[in-house]
Amino acid sequence: MKQKMIGVIGGGQCAPDIELIAEEVGSLIAQKGAVLICGGLSGVMEAACRGAKQSNGTTIGVLPGNCKTDANLYIDIPIVTGMADARNIVIVRSSDAVIAIDGKYGTLSEISFCLVFNVPIIGLKTWNVDPAIFQASNAHEAVNKAFALASK
16 A cells, blocks of 8 residues: 655744644654655745654655755655646645645645645645635644545
8 A cells, every 4th residue: 555645735934833733743644654745845844844754754845946955954855846836736636635734825725726636635723715624623633634534
């Protein structure tokens, strides 16, 4: 069986409380044996990757630009796209489930792609624009739901 890939999406900038939540999400994803895939930059993405690495997980960053060195320090596999925000489709299509944490319009676009492509989406302190978005109240609930939905 192939290893699960759980996407983590959220803003490139975030408040300290959101950073802690993202770090816990990343750690839990790694503890459950999945690969974390994200946009590879700062904010929620970096915090989630830091958490994954602290739990010996593997991280993939799908970068918007043309340079591997744009990736945050916790990315194991940088994927350079030169696609700007269009990279969001790659993140969503590569994920078995996606956890959205906080975020602004870029995160909203990724949530929309999840809904369009029928990729399970779990929201944690983020947009609640469709009943298909499972709203979690904490990191454990979000990760457990992501794994349950990814297995269907």
